[in-house]
Amino acid sequence: xxxxxxxxxxxxxxxxxxxxxxxxxxxxxxxxxxPNHHTCPVCLGxxxxxxxxxxxxxxxxxxxxxxxxxxxxxxxxxxxKNYYYPDLPKNYQISQYDLPxxxxxxxxxxxxxxxxxxxxxxxHMEEDAGKLVHQGNIVTTPYSLVDYNRTGVPLIxxxxxxxxxxxxxxxxxxxxxxxxxxxxxxxDCRMEEGSLRCDVNVSVxxxxxxEFGTKTEIKNLNSFRALQRAVAFEIERQIGxxxxxxxxxxxxxTWDEARGITVSMRSKEQAHDYRYFPDPDLVPLVLDNQWIxxxxxxxxxxxxxxxxxxxxxYGLPEYDASILTLTKEMSDYFEEVIxxxxxxxxxxxxxxxxxxxxxxxxxxxxxxxKIKPTQLAELLKLIDKGTISGKIAKTVFEEMFASGKDPEAxxxxxxxxQISDEGALAAxxxxxxxxxxxxxxxxxxxxxxxxxxxxxxxxxATRGKANPDLVNKLLKEKLQ
Amino acid sequence: MISKQDVxxxxxxxxxxxxxxxxxxxxxxxxxxxxxxxxxxxxxxxxVPPTAHVLPIQNVFREDRVGEHIDPEKALAxxxxxxxxxxxxPKIV
Ligand SMILES: [Zn+2]
Numbered sequence: 001x002x003x004x005x006x007x008x009x010x011x012x013x014x015x016x017x018x019x020x021x022x023x024x025x026x027x028x029x030x031x032x033x034x035p036n037h038h039t040c041p042v043c044l045g046x047x048x049x050x051x052x053x054x055x056x057x058x059x060x061x062x063x064x065x066x067x068x069x070x071x072x073x074x075x076x077x078x079x080x081k082n083y084y085y086p087d088l089p090k091n092y093q094i095s096q097y098d099l100p101x102x103x104x105x106x107x108x109x110x111x112x113x114x115x116x117x118x119x120x121x122x123x124h125m126e127e128d129a130g131k132l133v134h135q136g137n138i139v140t141t142p143y144s145l146v147d148y149n150r151t152g153v154p155l156i157x158x159x160x161x162x163x164x165x166x167x168x169x170x171x172x173x174x175x176x177x178x179x180x181x182x183x184x185x186x187x188d189c190r191m192e193e194g195s196l197r198c199d200v201n202v203s204v205x206x207x208x209x210x211e212f213g214t215k216t217e218i219k220n221l222n223s224f225r226a227l228q229r230a231v232a233f234e235i236e237r238q239i240g241x242x243x244x245x246x247x248x249x250x251x252x253x254t255w256d257e258a259r260g261i262t263v264s265m266r267s268k269e270q271a272h273d274y275r276y277f278p279d280p281d282l283v284p285l286v287l288d289n290q291w292i293x294x295x296x297x298x299x300x301x302x303x304x305x306x307x308x309x310x311x312x313x314y315g316l317p318e319y320d321a322s323i324l325t326l327t328k329e330m331s332d333y334f335e336e337v338i339x340x341x342x343x344x345x346x347x348x349x350x351x352x353x354x355x356x357x358x359x360x361x362x363x364x365x366x367x368x369x370k371i372k373p374t375q376l377a378e379l380l381k382l383i384d385k386g387t388i389s390g391k392i393a394k395t396v397f398e399e400m401f402a403s404g405k406d407p408e409a410x411x412x413x414x415x416x417x418q419i420s421d422e423g424a425l426a427a428x429x430x431x432x433x434x435x436x437x438x439x440x441x442x443x444x445x446x447x448x449x450x451x452x453x454x455x456x457x458x459x460x461a462t463r464g465k466a467n468p469d470l471v472n473k474l475l476k477e478k479l480q
Numbered sequence: 481m482i483s484k485q486d487v488x489x490x491x492x493x494x495x496x497x498x499x500x501x502x503x504x505x506x507x508x509x510x511x512x513x514x515x516x517x518x519x520x521x522x523x524x525x526x527x528v529p530p531t532a533h534v535l536p537i538q539n540v541f542r543e544d545r546v547g548e549h550i551d552p553e554k555a556l557a558x559x560x561x562x563x564x565x566x567x568x569x570p571k572i573v
């Protein structure tokens with residue numbers, strides 16, 4: 001009998017906060033820039049300098065903590081996490097150890113129509129490290145180059161409970177987390193650009209066993225797809241190791257996207273002896289409840305609330321509401337379309353149908369969609385007015401997607417206006433009736449579905465421009 | 481008790497290269513320091529909150545306004561090695 005296994009997954013997410021300046025100095029957080037230009041004596045770790053906490057970072061961390069249903073600490077402090085690596089000029093990272101700013105939160109995720117609550121252990125503030133640049137081949141190059149522009153950029157680290165049990169849940173968690181943080185406006189959360197990074201802890205255990213198995217940590221996951229694939233691979237790999245009588249080694253593994261596997265990173269010996277201690281250069285942070293409540297009241301509408309509102313106010317099915325609120329960009333787009341076109345379900349159908357199909361095919365997200373929300377609204381109005389048929393609208397939509405042109409311009413340019421003139425259509429209908437005696441006979445003999453074929457022939461003859469309702473009506477009249 | 485292995489471990493973490501003599505010396509000295517600190521353990525600290533900072537100050541903040549950058553020439557002035565405006569370091573894998 002084969003043993004069945006269960007995966008246990010916990011995730012640490014680092015999010016870069018969208019402040020103007022770094023967490024402990026007034027250097028800019030602007031992305032890129034010439035190497036080492038966005039620095040000052042503080043973030044370069046020069047002797048004699050002192051860090052001073054950016055108030056905005058505290059506000060943003062509290063905002064994110066509240067959005068993730070955390071309890072905000074009235075008293076918290078900063079600690080030094082000690083390790084040697086050239087991307088860290090002070091040889092320690094300022095972080096929060098035993099008294100983080102927020103704890104005991106949760107996120108509700110949805111997988112296969114089931115809602116599941118994932119616990120959030122803690123959320124803390126810390127500074128980002130610099131960037132190592134390798135000239136040429138990483139293996140053969142004799143040296144590394146260091147750019148400290150990113151050193152000191154504010155981060156929040158969000159640690160989940162080991163509550164996830166499948167690659168799908170892991171992905172759903174990070175997707176939801178990203179959406180919530182984006183809605184709060186404290187970060188762009190761009191996974192590809194590294195403003196949202198996740199490290200995933202995975203272990204497996206025989207079903208029914210209570211203790212956790214030995215875990216590995218997976219790094220270098222820069223898309224949702226990579227995350228889901230890496231976790232799926234790692235679960236299978238660990239089961240394979242156990243099945244063949246081996247032991248899983250606790251280590252850090254990196255995801256190799258090209259090969260679709262996780263690879264062991266040479267384990268840095270004693271790497272986890274960080275010798276945390278309170279940073280004497282920074283004083284404790286004391287937040288009163290009044291200020292915390294003030295921030296809570298200023299929180300914008302979050303994905304779950306927005307989703308509930310879409311169901312309640314717009315009468316959208318749960319499925320539509322979930323998909324539309326999954327990212328802030330998608331949801332904001334939807335909101336703008338319905339400002340100009342008042343049938344939310346029709347907008348939802350187009351966004352989840354044609355638009356999603358074309359975006360997926362192009363590997364794009366909605367921010368790169370050339371169709372403006374107002375243009376989509378115009379297109380839907382053209383259908384309602386009968387100017388174009390729903391079928392032709394798809395052609396127009398594709399053209400809009402490719403060129404960003406207005407729907408009216410495309411309809412005019414390509415002569416796509418729907419034929420709703422009875423006189424003009426009657427002639428075509430007569431021709432079709434004359435050319436298809438077999439179908440006409442079938443219809444008259446009681447096979448009413450034969451009319452579908454005849455409608456199709458009229459549509460074909462008019463290159464899709466005939467008003468289908470009118471064609472139906474005319475055919476029925478003439479065949480009586 | 482601090483063992484010689486502890487000293488080797490801490491030295492490695494601090495990137496210190498110690499010879500045998502130094503290891504012995506530091507093992508003895510660190511144990512003496514801990515003995516002295518142990519005296520503090522005798523104190524009754526019931527009802528004393530843990531100290532997060534020695535000064536009675538809290539909430540020192542800075543506004544989120546961008547200031548002057550350092551001149552990159554100054555930033556790199558003490559670098560043992562550089563390439564253009566990068567710090568140049570031995571490769572770390
Ligand atoms: Zn700085």
